Amino acid sequence: MKVPLADLRKQYLQLKPQIDSAIQQVIDSSQFILGKAVADFEGAFAAMHQVRHCVAAGSGTDALHLALWGLGIGNGDEVITTPFTFIATVEAISLTGATPVFVDIDAKTFNIDPGRLDALLAASKGRKFRAIIPVHLYGQPAAMDEISSLARKQDMVIVEDACQAHAAKYRGVFVGNFGSAACFSFYPGKNLGAYGEAGAVVSNDDDLAGKLRALRDHGQVEKYRHAVSGHNYRMDGLQGAVLGAKLPYLDRWTERRRSIAASYTRELGGVGDLVLPFEMPQAYHVYHLYVVRTKRRSGLQKFLGDRDIATAIAYPIPLHFQEAYRHLGYRKGDFPVSEAAAEECLALPVFAEMTDDQVACVIENVKAFFG
Numbered sequence: 353m354k355v356p357l358a359d360l361r362k363q364y365l366q367l368k369p370q371i372d373s374a375i376q377q378v379i380d381s382s383q384f385i386l387g388k389a390v391a392d393f394e395g396a397f398a399a400m401h402q403v404r405h406c407v408a409a410g411s412g413t414d415a416l417h418l419a420l421w422g423l424g425i426g427n428g429d430e431v432i433t434t435p436f437t438f439i440a441t442v443e444a445i446s447l448t449g450a451t452p453v454f455v456d457i458d459a460k461t462f463n464i465d466p467g468r469l470d471a472l473l474a475a476s477k478g479r480k481f482r483a484i485i486p487v488h489l490y491g492q493p494a495a496m497d498e499i500s501s502l503a504r505k506q507d508m509v510i511v512e513d514a515c516q517a518h519a520a521k522y523r524g525v526f527v528g529n530f531g532s533a534a535c536f537s538f539y540p541g542k543n544l545g546a547y548g549e550a551g552a553v554v555s556n557d558d559d560l561a562g563k564l565r566a567l568r569d570h571g572q573v574e575k576y577r578h579a580v581s582g583h584n585y586r587m588d589g590l591q592g593a594v595l596g597a598k599l600p601y602l603d604r605w606t607e608r609r610r611s612i613a614a615s616y617t618r619e620l621g622g623v624g625d626l627v628l629p630f631e632m633p634q635a636y637h638v639y640h641l642y643v644v645r646t647k648r649r650s651g652l653q654k655f656l657g658d659r660d661i662a663t664a665i666a667y668p669i670p671l672h673f674q675e676a677y678r679h680l681g682y683r684k685g686d687f688p689v690s691e692a693a694a695e696e697c698l699a700l701p702v703f704a705e706m707t708d709d710q711v712a713c714v715i716e717n718v719k720a721f722f723g
């Protein structure tokens with residue numbers, strides 16, 4: 353049985369009338385950039401996360417850069433994140449002119465380790481970190497209690513990278529409420545995906561939201577009046593329309609992802625040397641990815657691939673090993689937990705349109721591999 357990592361076509365066919373009509377309305381209105389469809393989506397997305405503002409952007413990467421830029425982070429600043437994330441988190445820091453500083457992850461959650469963060473801060477007296485970007489990796493919020501209290505003590509701003517964590521919660525509170533800003537990606541394969549590039553920043557800070565609105569549109573505060581020098585980080589009207597049509601289904605898609613994850617966790621416990629995802633009791637994990645660990649990763653991946661079951665490695669190379677970030681001067685052994693995770697992690701298929709038969713097929717084949 354073929355099991356892909358996502359089935360965007362099947363999702364489209366389920367919502368075809370709504371999506372087609374939303375797209376047609378944008379074409380009829382000729383509002384191809386921002387416009388009503390984007391403004392409506394911003395309102396709905398902010399309401400869903402119980403935040404005051406949503407500023408739509410061209411991609412998750414744009415959103416991250418925009419948030420840091422709007423917060424005044426730039427040359428000479430240091431910004432903390434982990435080396436075990438998608439490269440965009442760190443590119444956004446570099447784009448502002450600031451320097452990324454890595455802290456290793458926790459082996460169980462794959463998110464930034466608050467103990468190691470505390471140790472770095474304690475060992476860096478006199479050094480001024482301007483910001484921290486906790487990444488809610490795979491859909492599980494980072495340890496926001498500990499991170500918030502450390503950030504407060506150091507006067508660091510928090511920018512959540514929620515690109516994989518749409519509508520995830522921590523202690524019952526939606527992501528997007530734990531920092532100055534939070535950034536989302538609507539890359540087609542994300543839990544809420546556009547039909548092209550799209551992203552957004554959410555914030556409860558009125559001032560910051562105003563700045564971000566100007567910056568994303570060439571610093572315009574009204575037509576051809578540019579208060580600051582900005583950029584073009586606007587969302588397309590068509591993407592706003594597609595996202596607006598899909599948003600009402602996000603909750604049920606998330607529930608389906610969680611129920612597939614629960615089936616895996618129930619059935620695969622104790623199989624071979626598999627380490628299954630750990631859900632923090634405070635977290636409502638939205639399972640963008642269901643990531644297991646095994647010392648036999650390449651064998652398992654090949655075995656499943658030969659049986660038409662797709663898997664993914666997120667991420668095979670920690671960022672301190674990337675050529676692009678060699679100049680940071682980190683070495684092998686600096687972040688041992690990230691280095692081990694990169695060798696052992698494997699994402700099994702989880703997507704809302706997955707059938708029970710496909711879930712059973714994955715479970716059966718993983719068990720068969722470990723004999």
Ligand SMILES: *Cc1c(COP(=O)(O)O)cnc(C)c1O
Pocket residue numbers: 411412413414437438440441487513515516536537538539550551
């Ligand atoms: C997808 C992703 C991004 C970047 O989003 P794009 O929309 O692809 O630019 C940033 N951070 C993380 C953790 C992501 O998963």
